[in-house]
Amino acid sequence: MRSNRIITRKEQFDNKVLRLNETLFCNANGYIGVRGTLEEGVPAPLSTMRGMYLGGVYETIPMKQAESLYGLVEKKQTMLNVADTQTIYMYVDGEKFALNEGEVLSNERILNMDEGCTVRQITWKSPEGKTVEICIKRVAHLDIPNLFTTEYRVKALDFEGEISFESIHDPDVKNYSDPSDPRLAAESVSYFEIDQPEIKNGISLCRSKTRVSGIQIASAVKHRLIEISDGKLTEGREDAFSNERVGTNAVSAAASLTLPKMGEAVLIKYSAFADSLKEKDPAGKVIDVIEKAAARDIEDLYSTQTMIMSDFWTNAGMEIEGDDELDLAMCFNMYQLFTSSPRQKGVSIAAKGLTGEGYEGHYFWDTEMYALPFFTLTDTRAAKRILSFRYETLNAARDNARLLGHKKGALYPWRTITGEECSGYFPSGTAAYHINGAISNAIISYYLATGDEEYILSEGEEVLLETARLWMDVGNYDRSGRFVINEVTGPDEYTCMVDNNFYTNACAAQAMKWAVKLAREFKDRQQIKDLRKRLDIDDAELDALKQASEKMFLPYDEEYGISPQDDSFLQKPVWDIAATPKDEFPLLLHHHPLELYRYQVCKQADTVLAHFLFPDSADRQTMEKSFRYYEKITTHDSSLSTCVFSMQASRLGLREEAEKYFGDSAKLDLYNRHGNSGDGVHTANMGGAYMAIVYGFAGIRISEEGLSIDPFIPANLKGYSFNFTYRGRHIMLSVKEGTMSLKLLSGDDLEFIHCNEKQRISDKGVIRQWVLEQ
């Protein structure tokens, strides 16, 4: 068994490392996200994305179109950097601590995923030769979503003297803008109206309001100062800190201590955040949170955090044997998924979680298609919360469908925070109607894995029906009587606005089939009766949906024996990936969209994902030929690609490929494989890497026929194990040494299929084993 889940990195004074570390050592708890920026700041010209974000908190900003066309989106939402409570300056006998001054004797950053905290460990000799040991621990508290704490310890190693702190609380912050891009820098604006800060009982309270969206944000900060010398702990006086306003809106709290040699000064900074989307009285809330937190021993808060993490790891229990790097990368991925998952309704998981401003904090299809399975299999309540976001924003999706000319149904926005479309380039934005498919597929998958009828009756079926209706309206029967869907963009954004994208059509068929199936299965339930009345759906409409689903055109190419990505894809010339210089990837940053659209070249898995999700959409031979075909023309410029290739390779028994693609996916952020993790993690890919193990290596399928498990062990691994939940049962699966072991941890008897045979486990807590065929 694993001893610890700890990531340690050297800090370096280099822009790329700094930015990457800001992402990797981010603290988040599903509500607050704090980039791992340095407390003392960085000197120019280093560029830092210094930010604290609150899930779901946004400003509405203009997004002018170069040419105005009817229905094009002209405003968008953007996630906000809401305040700076990270900044703490420390002085050693008046010498200001900075990594570019004096001498840095050691300097490490640590992400402790067992304890849910980050730590900086520095030994620093000041220019005048005084050496201190610095340890800074940060926690975004998982049980108190409004609370973030910093514990700043300084030990005087070789001198007696004064340690001073100057701690900042500043609500007057801006979003990141690249200092090397004058155009962006010029646009860097303050999104807030800010009240004068208040200071009361040692607590500073800042209140701001976004100018357009009108969201009130409150933040409160309180400090404690402790001296430890000769093993004795002395709490600082209540009035150790002098709080003073600096500038117009910021508050600075200063305090100092005189230490003996080997004495230690400990500053504890409590920051609380709340916003008016979730709280009636954000200011009251933060004061309350701060007072309660400060009244508790900090170690008590830490032990709760450790307990929550321990529960999480026990629940998910993932371990990979035989490759420690991969194992740690997977821990990191799951940790990120867990800490980015919202703690309240109305919020979802952004493309970069809460770790950075990339993609402006928008939610995409990624959440449902890639991140959700992890929650569905490890924390069904979290999964349901995430799914609820789409139910909460169903009316916005209906409005969006009307704007696009659809008389019925709902079309979810390609990128959004509140449910309104925020995509400025519709050919690879709004035209990606398959977002609807990701949502309907997630609902169906969640239902199959949990059996949560109540969710289907109260929320799920309404969303399903409305997405099904959208497909009915967007598609039509062609002259051969096939149901076709024209002018949409599939997952592969290197081909836009095409006819009969295989993936989209397959998603649509599934949504239509299930919307009808569940409406009929639960037709006698009052909730369904009410729903059908409210939506005005008669039997004829259900029949029509069913028929369209059955007549759905899924293209097939006789000559190549593959599923073509869309009607015209295979008549285009093939992009010569091998002859393309390395520095031209990702292609979208170096080639005009029109050029890309004209070639057979894929940014990511598209038809391959369809084959994986819908095992009946083609026969095995077609799938294998398709996999081989698309493999050659896919650049994986999207982070959503390799995980899918891995899963499908597993399914097809292409074990070598499955392992290779899995590695690419699993290590993406921790090893910065795409070179852009500094802007934030790739949350969806993290979920994809999880799927590559669970659905891929372990061969877990959950369908109408129930659960089936057909695992294999990749050649370079010794094995792997994880826990998952299935219809109320908690199950441990371990695959190693040629055997599959299963243990029913809790819940009713488990039936499943293995090697086409029914298996049954009734004994709880007993390990059952099966020998795997090679």
Added chain:
Amino acid sequence: MRSNRIITRKEQFDNKVLRLNETLFCNANGYIGVRGTLEEGVPAPLSTMRGMYLGGVYETIPMKQAESLYGLVEKKQTMLNVADTQTIYMYVDGEKFALNEGEVLSNERILNMDEGCTVRQITWKSPEGKTVEICIKRVAHLDIPNLFTTEYRVKALDFEGEISFESIHDPDVKNYSDPSDPRLAAESVSYFEIDQPEIKNGISLCRSKTRVSGIQIASAVKHRLIEISDGKLTEGREDAFSNERVGTNAVSAAASLTLPKMGEAVLIKYSAFADSLKEKDPAGKVIDVIEKAAARDIEDLYSTQTMIMSDFWTNAGMEIEGDDELDLAMCFNMYQLFTSSPRQKGVSIAAKGLTGEGYEGHYFWDTEMYALPFFTLTDTRAAKRILSFRYETLNAARDNARLLGHKKGALYPWRTITGEECSGYFPSGTAAYHINGAISNAIISYYLATGDEEYILSEGEEVLLETARLWMDVGNYDRSGRFVINEVTGPDEYTCMVDNNFYTNACAAQAMKWAVKLAREFKDRQQIKDLRKRLDIDDAELDALKQASEKMFLPYDEEYGISPQDDSFLQKPVWDIAATPKDEFPLLLHHHPLELYRYQVCKQADTVLAHFLFPDSADRQTMEKSFRYYEKITTHDSSLSTCVFSMQASRLGLREEAEKYFGDSAKLDLYNRHGNSGDGVHTANMGGAYMAIVYGFAGIRISEEGLSIDPFIPANLKGYSFNFTYRGRHIMLSVKEGTMSLKLLSGDDLEFIHCNEKQRISDKGVIRQWVLEQ
């Protein structure tokens, strides 16, 4: 024979009429364009687009994309309102003349196309009861492109008293912004750095420079004042005008006269303009122009103008008998084409000519496809000048092709002033590669009609070869060995980025065929040898172009027996035009592009235009079936549509349709049929209406086989006649009373085909007649 070409309209104090009259009574001479705004201005809330434009003078302004993608255009050019020399205030004994004060007893506007001038005729009683007759005549001088004059006559009908003038010269002007659109109004900015005006020898001189494009603009104004009483004309003293600076940059010139009853005051205002794109010393140029013009009798200037117009009408000689409205509309159309045609190289004809700011003064494919044939057949030198614009901007088109990823060839921009792409929405902008086809077709048509080998050798063939190469690069052989062109937008913008747009493919085949044909025909000419060396075009490349041309895929639909607009067009559902509310047209202003793209609905002629241009692209039956098919699904939301339907209907012998569509096209601007002529005329449609007579009714075809003429007389007309040039011959054609009459006005013997039989005319000045079959 026609007695006069005069359009008279009542002026009305109504926004729509005012704006329309500003367009209809515009003065232009191919360099200067002056909107027909009222000298005295209009009171709020009336909205005027007050502008004076100079052909080819622009500013470069930012055009931010909502989402940045590689290669998307982020700046554009815009035609500039360069100065205001229109404004003249007039006072009757101190009472300021204004149409909304006192009593307007009569008020007419006149466009005199025989004399090339506009006139305002007003009888006005002041609030205090003094009646004046006002006559204001404006001329943009065709022989002096830099000169614009205003003659302002005031007659005291029933009083003795003082008439004063206050005449403004203001370089500090802005482009039009809709006052009801706060977003646009906020962006209304000054594009100029302006020097302090100078006043010397009674001439005010203003100099400005555009901030980004750095174009220097000079304008000069001089006045004369004349008194006419008792039949005696008295020239005002040299110093009758006091020139004074008003505001920062404007000059006001004031003068007054005391008139006896029935006495008349005449102000003559000379305005001259020049810019540094065409003149080394714009200020010197305008002073020179003003001094020379003011030294001449104004009547002398007028008679030159009348003479030029008379030559023009004699040369083109269009007359329609049996429908005076149509006849006048055609005069108006031809007058507009003539006065918008550039007088210098490097400039082309904008979508709205010089009559308004619609489409920002950009040149589109319209110029070559729709406007050019008029010049080719009436004024070959003007045609050659217009064609030269594309040669002058060939390097910019090469750069554009590289940006789009094409290793060879040139891709002309969809909209431009200097040759750089100014389209902000590439799916119906840059993707409209058929702009290349319009240009190559124009070159070929010009060559066939004129036999101008020197043009082909010095400019035409280079453009042809480079457009042909572009097609080679954009297209590819598909799996059946057909040459296909994917991901382009045809003329119909309601369907974007499609594969094998019939029209585009046909254009490409023509360009490739002719580029090779002419390269081989003239292979021994030194210019061609040099050109091929310079462009590095070997025989193998020519062979490849020829082969691609021959293998070009022109789609055909077996079931319908028509040419499909593109590969996927016919599988889309048909838009229900009949069920669409009238106020939802044009559709693009009321429907999202994605919705439009998903239906069979055409903004304009597309395949029908291809059939007309390329008679060999389909058989007669296919063309007729196609015409009928597309007729039903075309909204004619574009002004480029009905003229094409008319021409093709004529070709197919659908005389009723030919006449109906012709009327829609011919009357578009004069009768404001699209409701938007207030933003400027639709220049291309005017050329299209000309073609509908010449190529349509008169059945003129000029091909490799030579000239053929097969006219008919539409049922509601008595006949029509016009003159045209063909390979150095000037020919009169008259069709009426069941006969076709031809007269060779000048040039060599004429051979042509009529009713499939060769005809020959040798006698100059003799009318030859043929009886027409019914």
